[in-house]
Amino acid sequence: MRIGFIQNHPAYGDREENLRALERALRAAGAPDLWVLPELFAVGYLFGSRAEAARLAEPVPDGPTTQALIRLARGSGSALVAGLAERAPDGRIFNSAVGVDRGGVQAVYRKIHLFDREKEWFDPGDLGFPVVALGGARVGLMICFDWRFPEAARTLALGGAQVIAHPSNLVMPFCQSAMVTRAIENRVFTVTANRIGTERADDGSELTFTGRSRIVAPDGAVLADAPEAVTAVGVVEVNPAQADDKRATARNDVLADRRTEFYRLIAPPDKNH
Amino acid sequence: MRIGFIQNHPAYGDREENLRALERALRAAGAPDLWVLPELFAVGYLFGSRAEAARLAEPVPDGPTTQALIRLARGSGSALVAGLAERAPDGRIFNSAVGVDRGGVQAVYRKIHLFDREKEWFDPGDLGFPVVALGGARVGLMICFDWRFPEAARTLALGGAQVIAHPSNLVMPFCQSAMVTRAIENRVFTVTANRIGTERADDGSELTFTGRSRIVAPDGAVLADAPEAVTAVGVVEVNPAQADDKRATARNDVLADRRTEFYRLIAPPDKNH
Numbered sequence: 001m002r003i004g005f006i007q008n009h010p011a012y013g014d015r016e017e018n019l020r021a022l023e024r025a026l027r028a029a030g031a032p033d034l035w036v037l038p039e040l041f042a043v044g045y046l047f048g049s050r051a052e053a054a055r056l057a058e059p060v061p062d063g064p065t066t067q068a069l070i071r072l073a074r075g076s077g078s079a080l081v082a083g084l085a086e087r088a089p090d091g092r093i094f095n096s097a098v099g100v101d102r103g104g105v106q107a108v109y110r111k112i113h114l115f116d117r118e119k120e121w122f123d124p125g126d127l128g129f130p131v132v133a134l135g136g137a138r139v140g141l142m143i144c145f146d147w148r149f150p151e152a153a154r155t156l157a158l159g160g161a162q163v164i165a166h167p168s169n170l171v172m173p174f175c176q177s178a179m180v181t182r183a184i185e186n187r188v189f190t191v192t193a194n195r196i197g198t199e200r201a202d203d204g205s206e207l208t209f210t211g212r213s214r215i216v217a218p219d220g221a222v223l224a225d226a227p228e229a230v231t232a233v234g235v236v237e238v239n240p241a242q243a244d245d246k247r248a249t250a251r252n253d254v255l256a257d258r259r260t261e262f263y264r265l266i267a268p269p270d271k272n273h
Numbered sequence: 274m275r276i277g278f279i280q281n282h283p284a285y286g287d288r289e290e291n292l293r294a295l296e297r298a299l300r301a302a303g304a305p306d307l308w309v310l311p312e313l314f315a316v317g318y319l320f321g322s323r324a325e326a327a328r329l330a331e332p333v334p335d336g337p338t339t340q341a342l343i344r345l346a347r348g349s350g351s352a353l354v355a356g357l358a359e360r361a362p363d364g365r366i367f368n369s370a371v372g373v374d375r376g377g378v379q380a381v382y383r384k385i386h387l388f389d390r391e392k393e394w395f396d397p398g399d400l401g402f403p404v405v406a407l408g409g410a411r412v413g414l415m416i417c418f419d420w421r422f423p424e425a426a427r428t429l430a431l432g433g434a435q436v437i438a439h440p441s442n443l444v445m446p447f448c449q450s451a452m453v454t455r456a457i458e459n460r461v462f463t464v465t466a467n468r469i470g471t472e473r474a475d476d477g478s479e480l481t482f483t484g485r486s487r488i489v490a491p492d493g494a495v496l497a498d499a500p501e502a503v504t505a506v507g508v509v510e511v512n513p514a515q516a517d518d519k520r521a522t523a524r525n526d527v528l529a530d531r532r533t534e535f536y537r538l539i540a541p542p543d544k545n546h
Contacts, residue, residue, distance in 0.1 A: 116522040150423035151536040249389040
C-alpha cells in the first residue's frame with residue numbers, strides 16, 4: 001500500500017484556487033492508495049471570528065470541498081483524508097476531517113480537542129474518533145492538536161487503526177517529534193500532513209505554520225519528512241499489517257500489556273490540579 | 274526546590290560496593306531536595322533467572338538498600354527515589370522503587386509494566402502508581418518501561434504529581450525524547466535517572482544501557498541532559514508549582530480539556546488487534 005501527504009500553502013479564503021492547486025499537486029504526484037491533506041486545507045486557518053469560520057464552512061457531503069475530494073478519488077482511485085470547516089444542518093460549525101474514496105464519504109471526524117482560539121470559532125466535536133477502511137488499511141482520523149492528548153491516538157489504536165491520518169495546521173514545535181512517540185506507543189503508522197506559510201488576523205496577531213509533515217512507522221522509523229517552509233509531497237510504500245504486530249519485544253505487546261485496572265484516567269475535576 | 278539524578282554504573286550483584294559508590298557520589302554533589310536514582314541501582318539488571326533475582330531481592334523497609342537510603346536521607350536532608358529488587362513477605366519478587374526521606378519510606382511502587390525478560394524474573398506490580406509528598410513536591414513514581422504506556426504518566430498527573438521520578442535501566446533508544454512528550458502532555462517535571470554500562474548473561478546475551486538521564490520541565494524544556502556512556506550527576510533548581518499550571522495556551526488546559534466521554538481506553542482483548 002502507498003500512503004502520502006500533501007504539505008500545502010493555502011491562499012486564505014480562496015477555496016477554488018486551493019482546490020485547483022490540490023488537483024495540480026495530485027496530478028503531478030501519481031495515485032497512492034491514501035492521501036492525507038492538512039487541516040482546513042482549502043480555506044486557511046486564522047478566521048478571527050466565528051462568523052468568518054461560518055462563512056467558510058460547508059455541509060458534508062454536499063459542500064464543494066467534499067464533492068471535489070470525491071471527484072478526485074473517483075478520477076485517481078486514491079482515497080483521501082482532508083480537513084475542512086463543516087456546517088452542520090443545525091448550524092453548528094466544526095473543524096472536521098472527511099475520509100473519502102470512490103464510494104463517497106466513509107468517515108467524518110469533528111475535532112475533539114480544539115486549539116486556542118478555535119474554541120471561539122468552532123463547536124467541539126461530538127462524534128468520537130472514527131476508524132474506517134480506506135485505501136486498503138484501517139484508518140483512524142484525528143486532527144492537529146489531538147496529538148497533545150495521548151488518549152486520541154490510543155483510542156484509535158484500540159479501535160483497530162493501522163494508520164492514523166492526522167491533518168494538521170501546526171504552529172508549536174513539539175508535535176513532529178511527539179508523533180514518533182504516538183507511533184511506537186501504539187505500534188501504528190502515523191501520517192501528519194501539515195501546512196506552511198504565515199497568516200495575519202485583523203487584530204495584528206499572526207501564526208506561522210511549521211511544515212515538517214511526516215510519516216512514522218510502528219517501530220518509530222521516520223519514513224518521510226518534509227522540509228519546514230516549502231510545499232511538499234511525500235509518498236511511501238508501507239505494509240499496513242505491520243501495525244497489527246503490537247510487539248515491542250518478544251515478550252511485550254503495547255496494547256495487551258496495558259494494565260487498565262491500575263489506570264485512573266478519569267479524575268474528578270478537583271483532583272486534576 | 275532542587276532536584277537531581279544520579280546516573281551510575283553498578284557492579285553487578287555487589288550491593289555493598291554500589292551503596293558505597295552512591296554515598297561517595299552524594300557526598301560530592303551536595304544535597305538537593307530530591308534525588309532520583311536508577312532502577313535496581315544497587316544490584317544491576319541482567320539476572321538471567323528468577324532465582325537470581327530472588328537472591329538479590331530484599332524486604333522493604335527492612336532490607337539493606339532501603340535502610341541505606343533512609344540513613345542517607347537523614348544525614349543529608351535529601352529525599353530519594355531509587356529502584357531495588359523487593360522480596361515481599363509472601364515470597365513474591367517485584368521490580369520496585371521506594372521514595373524515602375528523613376521520616377522513612379513514604380512510597381513503594383512495584384513496576385506495573387514489566388519489560389521483556391523481567392516477566393520471567395519478577396511478579397507484576399500490584400499497588401498502582403503512587404503520588405506522595407517528597408522533598409517539597411508531590412512526586413509520582415514510575416519505572417523505566419512504564420514510559421512506553423502513556424497511561425502511567427497520565428495516571429500520576431491526574432493523581433496530582435508535580436514531578437515524575439522515573440528510575441530507569443533503558444536499553445532502547447526512544448525513551449529519552451519521549452519524556453519530552455510525557456512532560457508536555459501532562460505539564461509535569463520528569464526526572465529520568467538511567468544507568469550506563471554493559472551486562473552479559475550466562476547465555477551470552479548482553480544489554481547496553483543508554484545513559485542520557487534527563488530532567489524535563491512542564492513546557493518541554495530539557496533542563497539537564499547527561500552524556501551517554503559516563504557516570505554523571507545532574508541537579509537543577511525548579512519551581513514545582515510550575516506543574517500546577519496546566520495551560521498549553523491561554524485557552525487550553527492539558528488535563529481539563531480531556532474529553533473522556535470520547536476515549537475508549539479499555540477495549541476487550543479481541544478489539545485490540
